[in-house]
Amino acid sequence: EAQVTQNPRYLITVTGKKLTVTCSQNMNHEYMSWYRQDPGLGLRQIYYSMNVEVTDKGDVPEGYKVSRKEKRNFPLILESPSPNQTSLYFCASTRDVRGILSGYTFGSGTRLTVV
Amino acid sequence: QKEVEQDPGPLSVPEGAIVSLNCTYSNSAFQYFMWYRQYSRKGPELLMYTYSSGNKEDGRFTAQVDKSSKYISLFIRDSQPSDSATYLCAMSLHNTDKLIFGTGTRLQVFP
Numbered sequence: 001e002a003q004v005t006q007n008p009r010y011l012i013t014v015t016g017k018k019l020t021v022t023c024s025q026n027m028n029h030e031y032m033s034w035y036r037q038d039p040g041l042g043l044r045q046i047y048y049s050m051n052v053e054v055t056d057k058g059d060v061p062e063g064y065k066v067s068r069k070e071k072r073n074f075p076l077i078l079e080s081p082s083p084n085q086t087s088l089y090f091c092a093s094t095r096d097v098r099g100i101l102s103g104y105t106f107g108s109g110t111r112l113t114v115v
Numbered sequence: 116q117k118e119v120e121q122d123p124g125p126l127s128v129p130e131g132a133i134v135s136l137n138c139t140y141s142n143s144a145f146q147y148f149m150w151y152r153q154y155s156r157k158g159p160e161l162l163m164y165t166y167s168s169g170n171k172e173d174g175r176f177t178a179q180v181d182k183s184s185k186y187i188s189l190f191i192r193d194s195q196p197s198d199s200a201t202y203l204c205a206m207s208l209h210n211t212d213k214l215i216f217g218t219g220t221r222l223q224v225f226p
Contacts, residue, residue, distance in 0.1 A: 004158070042218035043159070043203070090158050098225070103161025104214070109117070 121217030
């Protein structure tokens with residue numbers, strides 16, 4: 001089954017404790033992206049990657065890091081999480097860069113709480 | 116002013132009703148318009164897309180774009196309880212990969 005897999009689904013952590021949210025896709029998509037979803041603000045792009053070793057900032061990159069060493073994986077790293085990073089996070093991938101023809105395939109989300 | 120505005124709802128309708136979901140936008144350069152559906156505890160999934168102006172129909176769903184008014188709509192005919200979800204509009208410019216999402220409208224269809 002074609003899918004984007006994120007782990008973990010739920011995470012509660014403390015301020016300052018480094019964490020990684022993993023994302024893997026099995027569709028051989030070149031374009032991958034991370035979003036956070038907050039009430040009243042919608043989906044906002046954190047980082048995206050056009051291909052292996054090619055990453056760039058989205059609209060809200062502060063406090064996040066990403067890497068793209070392999071085509072299928074695109075982990076999101078929070079080096080020193082803070083409470084304002086409490087959010088619902090989605091990883092997405094797409095075949096064509098704007099996601100027009102095939103749409104973005106989203107993971108099921110990671111609910112992160114930073115206390 | 117946000118680039119894309121969407122009423123958050125919730126919109127509650129009886130089964131069988133015609134539903135109209137809308138987004139307005141400020142950037143007249145947007146060319147691609149999409150609707151995503153997001154069920155509770157799931158990621159969004161693409162429902163429909165249109166390029167530039169006009170209508171597009173897919174079963175019970177019709178997407179409409181009015182570029183002169185900077186307004187897009189999604190109509191759902193014969194709504195079903197299984198249509199209960201949050202609907203997000205999204206759009207992008209012609210020459211960029213950036214997809215701008217609306218905040219979503221929560222729809223509840225009751226039997």
